[in-house]
Structures are given as C-alpha cells and as structure tokens.
Amino acid sequence: MIRRLIFGLFTIGLVIVAAGAWWVSEQWEKPMAVNKPELFTVQQGDSAHRILQRLRSQGFIQQHLPYRILLKVHPDLSHVQTGTYELTPQMTVREALLMIHNGQEKQFDVSLVEGLRWQEWITQLNQHPHLKASELSMQEWVARLDPGLPGQHLEGWLMPDTYHVTHGTSVENVVHRAYQAMHAYLHDAWAQRDVDLPLETPYQALILASIVEKETGLASERPLIAGVFTNRLRQNMRLQTDPTVIYGMGERFDGNIRRRDLREKTPYNTYVIRGLPPTPIAMPSKAAIDAVMHPQQTSAVYFVAKGDGSHVFSDTLEQHNAAVRRYQLKQGQ
Structure with missing residues (x-):
C-alpha cells in the first residue's frame, strides 16, 4: 500500500515536472507581444535579467520566470552587448537575447545624394536622428582626414552612396568612410583614364x-x-x-x-x-x-x-x- 502511494506520488511529481517543463518550453517559443518593429536599447551596465524586466515593463512579455530558467539552461545568453536593436513581430525572447548576445544591432541607412554640396551634406548628417553630430570646422575636418588635401576643402571629396550605420555612430565616421571611398575610386579611375x-x-x-x-x-x-x-x-x-x-x-x-x-x-x-x-x-x-x-x-x-x-x-x-x-x-x- 505504501509502495503504491509512493509510486503514485512519484508519478504525480513526474507529471508536474513534465508539465512544468512543457510550459516553460512553450513560453520560450512563444512570440513576444510586438505588433510592429520596435527599437530596444541596451545600455552600459544592463544585464540579461534587467533586459527581461524591461521587456515585461514595456508589455512585450507577461512574466520573466520562464526566461530566467532559459538563462540557467543557456548561460551564454546572459552575456549581452550594448546597442540599439530591433524587436520584430513573431520574435521570441530566446531570439531577442541571442540577437543582443551577438551584438546584431539595427542598421540605419544614411543616403548621401550626388550633386549636393558639402554644406548640404553636413547639415543632413548632423540632423540625422541616429547619428552623433559634429561641430568640426572645415580646417579641423581636413586636418583629421588628410592635411595635404587639394583645395583644403571637402567639396567633391565624399562618395555619394547609402551608408549603413548603427544608432549613435558619429558623423565623423560616415564622413571618413565617404572620403575613403571617393579617394579610392578616384585613384583607380585616374589610373585607367584616357x-x-x-x-x-x-x-x-x-x-x-x-x-x-x-x-x-x-x-x-x-x-x-x-x-x-x-x-x-x-x-x-x-x-x-x-x-x-x-x-x-x-x-x-x-x-x-x-x-x-x-x-x-x-x-x-x-x-x-x-x-x-x-x-x-x-x-x-x-x-x-x-x-x-x-x-x-x-x-x-x-x-x-x-x-x-x-x-x-x-x-x-x-x-x-x-x-x-x-x-x-x-x-x-
């Protein structure tokens, strides 16, 4: 009788554990309540547990207990990288944590159009919502890029293109990339000129x-x-x-x-x-x-x-x- 009782309790315990494991696993695969792409910024000092708390406070998940277990099972996901990320519909918490762990930040486009002048470009760059503006003078720009720059001015020296940046990228970074692209292209084109x-x-x-x-x-x-x-x-x-x-x-x-x-x-x-x-x-x-x-x-x-x-x-x-x-x-x- 006692053995049957013990066996019954053991069986019930297994069922409870199995049900709990199934529920936790189901929560891991359940999409977050994200109806449209949302930007999510991980700041310096944020932990994975802090990220879970913020996801809950913003209404993307209802509870964070299943995901605390997820971090126990997959401790590597606890290592997060700062940056701005994009949460998308149908994304799970596991996928979000993996994205943040890998540092796969949201990329933003900066389109620099041909035919515009330097002053138009620098104004556009400084007003871009995801770029860190610059107050450098033309003399300072030239000194940083190439003190021997012909004309001592950046007019004409930046390559029109679409540049991909992450949130908080400096304007200096974009200008440097555009200058390097133009310098390289002009050099190669000149070598093959008529x-x-x-x-x-x-x-x-x-x-x-x-x-x-x-x-x-x-x-x-x-x-x-x-x-x-x-x-x-x-x-x-x-x-x-x-x-x-x-x-x-x-x-x-x-x-x-x-x-x-x-x-x-x-x-x-x-x-x-x-x-x-x-x-x-x-x-x-x-x-x-x-x-x-x-x-x-x-x-x-x-x-x-x-x-x-x-x-x-x-x-x-x-x-x-x-x-x-x-x-x-x-x-x-």
Missing part, C-alpha cells in the same frame, strides 16, 4: 566631374557633356557653365542668374575665368567621374538645355545660337 585628357591631376578630374554632375540629370548625357567640356579645355575656351556661377554666388543665389552675375569675376565664374574653378562645386557620382575619365568623342563645343532635362549639342556658334533661340527664347516655334 591618355589624351587635358587634365593634369586626379583633383582636376574631380572638379570637372562635379561640373558634369550639375549640368545634367540624364546619365546617358554625362559622357557627351564631358566630351564638350574636354573640347573646350583643349581649345582654351571658357567653360561657361551656369552651375559654377551659382556656386560662386553662394548664399546670394536666389534662383536666378542675371547678366551682372555672369560678368562678376569670382574664382568660380567660368564665363570670366579660363580653365577649371579652384575646387569642385558638388559631390560627383561614380558615373560622372567615369564620364570625365572617358569622355565621348564629339566635335560639339556648345550645348543648351531643351527644358525637358536633355540638351541640344552644337559644333558651331551659329548652330548654338539657333538652339538658344528655339529652346531658351522660344522663338520660331
């Missing part, structure tokens, strides 16, 4: 590429635009390109270029100066750099905007003036 270019240095190529970038939004036209400017440089003609005038005007530009602006002598007014301006006027894309290194062979030395984003190219001043009358002055239509 041999007869009227350019003496990679920096001159970068300057011309920035002008090509600003002159057309059509990728197909970049090599032809580069070919026109190459012809003008070879013939010692002024480049006469409006974007350089605008850049030289700085904050004074109000959307219009007047005759007096075209006559004003600034270092960037290519209606007045011969050759290239002293620095790039924007951040050029890889495509613009490639166009300058391998310009399309053409006899054209003029072009005028048609108003639809494309241009008309002319070999002679007479042809060019006719195109200006038709597309700019709207005569003869």
Whole structure:
C-alpha cells in the first residue's frame, strides 16, 4: 500500500515536472507581444535579467520566470552587448537575447545624394536622428582626414552612396568612410583614364566631374557633356557653365542668374575665368567621374538645355545660337 502511494506520488511529481517543463518550453517559443518593429536599447551596465524586466515593463512579455530558467539552461545568453536593436513581430525572447548576445544591432541607412554640396551634406548628417553630430570646422575636418588635401576643402571629396550605420555612430565616421571611398575610386579611375585628357591631376578630374554632375540629370548625357567640356579645355575656351556661377554666388543665389552675375569675376565664374574653378562645386557620382575619365568623342563645343532635362549639342556658334533661340527664347516655334 505504501509502495503504491509512493509510486503514485512519484508519478504525480513526474507529471508536474513534465508539465512544468512543457510550459516553460512553450513560453520560450512563444512570440513576444510586438505588433510592429520596435527599437530596444541596451545600455552600459544592463544585464540579461534587467533586459527581461524591461521587456515585461514595456508589455512585450507577461512574466520573466520562464526566461530566467532559459538563462540557467543557456548561460551564454546572459552575456549581452550594448546597442540599439530591433524587436520584430513573431520574435521570441530566446531570439531577442541571442540577437543582443551577438551584438546584431539595427542598421540605419544614411543616403548621401550626388550633386549636393558639402554644406548640404553636413547639415543632413548632423540632423540625422541616429547619428552623433559634429561641430568640426572645415580646417579641423581636413586636418583629421588628410592635411595635404587639394583645395583644403571637402567639396567633391565624399562618395555619394547609402551608408549603413548603427544608432549613435558619429558623423565623423560616415564622413571618413565617404572620403575613403571617393579617394579610392578616384585613384583607380585616374589610373585607367584616357591618355589624351587635358587634365593634369586626379583633383582636376574631380572638379570637372562635379561640373558634369550639375549640368545634367540624364546619365546617358554625362559622357557627351564631358566630351564638350574636354573640347573646350583643349581649345582654351571658357567653360561657361551656369552651375559654377551659382556656386560662386553662394548664399546670394536666389534662383536666378542675371547678366551682372555672369560678368562678376569670382574664382568660380567660368564665363570670366579660363580653365577649371579652384575646387569642385558638388559631390560627383561614380558615373560622372567615369564620364570625365572617358569622355565621348564629339566635335560639339556648345550645348543648351531643351527644358525637358536633355540638351541640344552644337559644333558651331551659329548652330548654338539657333538652339538658344528655339529652346531658351522660344522663338520660331
């Protein structure tokens, strides 16, 4: 009788233990109450147990006892890394702890668009919600990146691209990566350039590429635009390109270029100066750099905007003036 009682109690105990193990296991595989992606920041000094408490206080889990057992069974998950992580629907606590253990932080995109100026880029970077802003002056930027930087300015020197960062990444980190990418690409492109270019240095190529970038939004036209400017440089003609005038005007530009602006002598007014301006006027894309290194062979030395984003190219001043009358002055239509 006693043996049967003991056996019965033992059996009941096994059933309770098995039921408890099943319940704990079920909790481990149960998704958290996350309805949409949520950012979760692990701060310096946070422990795995503290993370469980926060998950409960934020309503993502109802209790943390099963997960305390999880940490006992898998003690490696107790080792967490600081950072900002993304909790997603259907994610379990086990998966969340493993993500935090491995330091798989949420990646944020920082898109730097071609054709924009340094001042526009640095403003955008400093206002990015996941980047740590910088108050460095241009002199300090150059000193940190490359004291021998041509032009002593970062205009043109950052590669347009989408950069992936984690929360709290410094603006300095992004600028450094963009500079290294541009420096490497320009160096390689210069090594493979056409041999007869009227350019003496990679920096001159970068300057011309920035002008090509600003002159057309059509990728197909970049090599032809580069070919026109190459012809003008070879013939010692002024480049006469409006974007350089605008850049030289700085904050004074109000959307219009007047005759007096075209006559004003600034270092960037290519209606007045011969050759290239002293620095790039924007951040050029890889495509613009490639166009300058391998310009399309053409006899054209003029072009005028048609108003639809494309241009008309002319070999002679007479042809060019006719195109200006038709597309700019709207005569003869």
